Amino acid sequence: MSQIPTLDITRFDSDRDAFVAELGAAYREWGFAGIRNHGIPQAEIDAAYDVFKAFFALPEDTKRQYLLPGSGGARGYTAFGVETAKDSKHFDLKEFWHIGREIPEGSKYRDVMPANLWPTEVAGFREHGYNLYSKLDQLGARVLSALALHIGLPENYFVDKTDSGNSILRPIHYPPITADDIPNVRAGAHEDINLITLLVGASAAGLEVKSKQGEWVPFTSSADTIVVNIGDMLQRLTNHVYPSTTHRVVNPPGDLARQPRYSVPFFLHPNPDFLIDVLPSTVTADNPSRYPEPITAQGYLEERLREIKLK
Known part of the structure; x- marks a missing residue:
């Protein structure tokens, strides 16, 4: 079975044309790639994981103080048993927290990008959580620059379209599974809503990606x-x-299911008022436009959040 490629992003500086070609080819085929030598120190990733694990270890009543009813889970805590993959009958086996972009109070996006919540019970949560947010935001911008070049756009095409993006860092806790033969999985088969997702913590087994041939391909990356x-x-x-x-997180076999799993995806979004309209350069005789009507990023996000039971 062919493998999802892992590429060294330092080649974007040292061997740009080849890197852009290889990255673009990986995404055309898989929609997925591994990125190594990304420049985020492991100590900073570990520090963020430590505060996230400390939060999820708090009593249930304490965590629920950070629920924001009616917010669609945009900030703060979302409890176990809420999110449900589109078209799935069973909720995912996870709880999570959302960190969003820090923007000025007077920002024109404040009505759709609320202020962050920060748990006072966990020292360093804000410092380490937002540091990881910022580092992944910068790395995502580099990946988007390479993808822009691959489809004939200027390298900086996405810069002013994502600089106030409604991006989300989502620390996830998948608790130990204590019952056998349950219909739920840790994360049901789904596609992500945003532009690109950067996942820190796919080194734990469970992530599977659906190939164009319809096979589920495990993707467990190195740390x-x-x-x-x-x-x-x-x-x-x-x-x-x-x-x-389409991808999912499956339940591990046997005793491994009794262990918790943690992962931290960063969902990189465009600015809320960015108009998602098919790029003319991607429309050809063989690939006519599939979306005659444009939609704003915020409008699209709200539509999808309703589908997955977060709104």
């Missing part, structure tokens, strides 16, 4: 690799040149 995949917004913008690939 120094961040997994980056295409989301539905970029699929729509590029007229499916870059596919948003």
Whole structure:
């Protein structure tokens, strides 16, 4: 079975044309790639994981103080048993927290990008959590620059379209599974909503990616690799040149199911008022436009959040 590629992003500086070609080819085929030598120190990743694990270890009543009813889980805590993959009958086996972009109070986006919540019970949560947010935001910008070049756009095409993006860092806790033969899985088969997702922590087994041939391909990366995949917004913008690939997190076998699992995806979004309209360069005789009507990033996000039971 062919493997999802892992690429060294330092080659974007040292061997740009070849790197862009290889990265673009990986995304056209898989919608997924591993990125190594990403420049985020392991100590900073570990520090963020430590505070996230400390939060999830708090009593249930304490965590629930950070629920924001009616917010669609945009900030703060989302409890176990809420999120449900689109078209799934069973909720995912996870709880999570959302960190969003820090923006000025007077920002024109404040009505759709609320202020962050920070748990006072965990020292360093804000410091380490937002540091990881910022580092992944910068890494995502580099990946988008390479993808822009691959489809004939200027390298800086996405810069002013994502500089106030409604991006989310989502620390996830999958608790130990204590019952056998349950219909739920840790994360049901789904596609991501955003432009690209950067996943810190795919080194634990469980992530599976659906190939174009319909096979589920396990993707367990090495610890120094961040997994980056295409989301539905970029699929729509590029007229499916870059596919948003279905993926899931399956329950591990036997005693491994009794262990908790943690992962931290960063969902990179465009600015809320960015108009997702098919790029003319991606429309050809063989690939006519699939989306005659454009939609704003915020409008698309709200539509999808309703589908997965977060709104």
